[in-house]
Amino acid sequence: MVKTSFRTAALASVGLAILAGGAARAADTTLIIESWRSDDLPIWQDKIIPAFEKSHPGIKLKFQPTPPTEYNAALNSKLDAGTAGDIIACRPFDASLTLFQKGNLAAVNDIPGVDKFSAVAKSGWSTDDGKSTFCVPVASVIHGFIYNKDAFTKLGIKPPKTEEEFFAALEKIKRDGTYIPMAMGTKEQWEAATMGYQNIGPNYWKGEDGRLALIRGKQKLTDAEWVDPYKTLAKWAPYLGDGFKAQTYADSQNLFTLGRAAIYPAGSWEVSGFNAQANFKMGVFFPPVKKAGDECYISDHVDIALGMNAKSKNADAAKKFLAWVASPEFASIYSNELPGFFSLQSTAVDLKDPLANEFLFGRQQCKSTIRSTYQILSRGTPNLENETWGASVNVINGTETPDAAAKRLQTGLASWYKPAQ
Incomplete structure (x- = not known):
């Protein structure tokens, strides 16, 4: 009787434990x-x-x-x-x-x-x-420029900090002829705006100050802060290599990771892919300022x-x-x-x-802002984000002047957005 009692109690305990475990899992x-x-x-x-x-x-x-x-x-x-x-x-x-x-x-x-x-x-x-x-x-994601460190070392170029240094570096790379100075095409349009205009623009409109002023109607797209980035973008064309107008986003990625281009206007989302594909050392520099000592801004x-x-x-x-x-x-x-x-x-x-750490270092060096067209300003028709794609492509391709592009965008925005009127 005693043995049976202990055995019964043990079985009961096991059963209770199983039920308890099942209840816990069910919870x-x-x-x-x-x-x-x-x-x-x-x-x-x-x-x-x-x-x-x-x-x-x-x-x-x-x-x-x-x-x-x-x-x-x-x-x-x-x-x-x-x-x-x-x-x-x-x-x-x-x-x-x-x-x-x-x-x-x-x-x-x-x-x-x-x-x-x-x-x-x-x-x-x-x-x-x-x-x-x-x-x-x-x-x-943070914008900037990824560069081929081996190419820069070979040509004796330091990462540029000012626009003068930036264009001097591009000219030196072009004259040498070993590399395409900068890998970016205009076929798919969004790159010209995202890695072009929105990349360099914050240094002109002073990041959040300008972005919010545009939203509040205190600034217009025809103001110098918004037109001048297009003028700088137009100066990129001679350095993008032959056939850039027919060049896709994937083409640009391949040109850079295969070591055929020295600079890539970039977003930090490229880090993993470029690490896997490139067989050379890479570095990051941020959009050059107009002159030494100017405060810098990054699209973060x-x-x-x-x-x-x-x-x-x-x-x-x-x-x-x-x-x-x-x-x-x-x-x-x-x-x-x-x-x-x-x-x-x-x-x-x-x-x-x-x-990735080099991109992140931009937050210590510069003030962060976001892309100017994403909040509020692209809710109507014409859509300012999409219009900025076309304008960026046009000024690089030479089919529209920066002033004409800016005027067209401002007219479109004012047609539906009251603060811009």
Whole structure:
């Protein structure tokens, strides 16, 4: 009887343990994360998710990406149907602002750590008045120029700091003839605006001061601050190599990574790909200032954030996850696993990648701003962002003067945007 009693008690204990374990597993909350960054799936599975789940027992994460070109439409369909995930990857500005205005994204002002982000960092995911933030900023990309260090050493060129030094370097490379001075084409248009006009422009319109003055109608696109970058851009044409008008974005990448071009007008998103493809040492320099001693500005453009589905049934768990996204631990993992995508947190991140670190050094040297056309100014027709593509291409190709391009853009903006009138 005694043996049977002990055996019965032991079995009962095992049964209770199994039931308890099952209950614990049943209590786990799974958060579904919607994103367009399908290339990031391995990083989430191997690095980000294990780190979060280790410190947050009871909450599981599932990263569920959609191809970038399909993301907006697919996400809207899921939100309308009530089948969207708990966490939403937020593109900057109007697409996400519309989701918030429709009640699809919850405000994140009260998420611990959000107050540590600057107004510029939050600008892509805040209301126009800046009072409500609806996604936790994750990363930005920084503009500048990537250069072939071996080519510069061979030709005795130092990274230029002023425009005079910049064009002297281009002329020296051209005269030598070994390298195309600068790899950028105008066929796909967006590069001329993004890596051209928006890259060098902040030094002319003084970063955030000029950008906000344009939004408020205090400056016009016909003012010197906005026309002069086009005049400088027009001077690039002789240094872009034969056939640049038919040159695609991929062509430009290949010309540089194969060692045939000395300079590449860049965004930091190129870091990983260039590290894998180039067999030479690379460095970064930032848009040259007009004269030595001038304050410098860089385009440190907000790129991605994470928000909460306002109708999520797992709001408490989602808020814990977003608080972790706002932490230095997340920033360190994300920035090092995706070199060239930089944390927007105020806390400095120790980066392992040398080229990414050179881009990040721009924040210490220069003041940060975002692309001038992305907030508010591209909501109407004609769309200022798309018009800036065409204008940048035209002035480089020589089919439109900088003054004429600026006048056309200002007229288009004033046709629908009251402060510009």
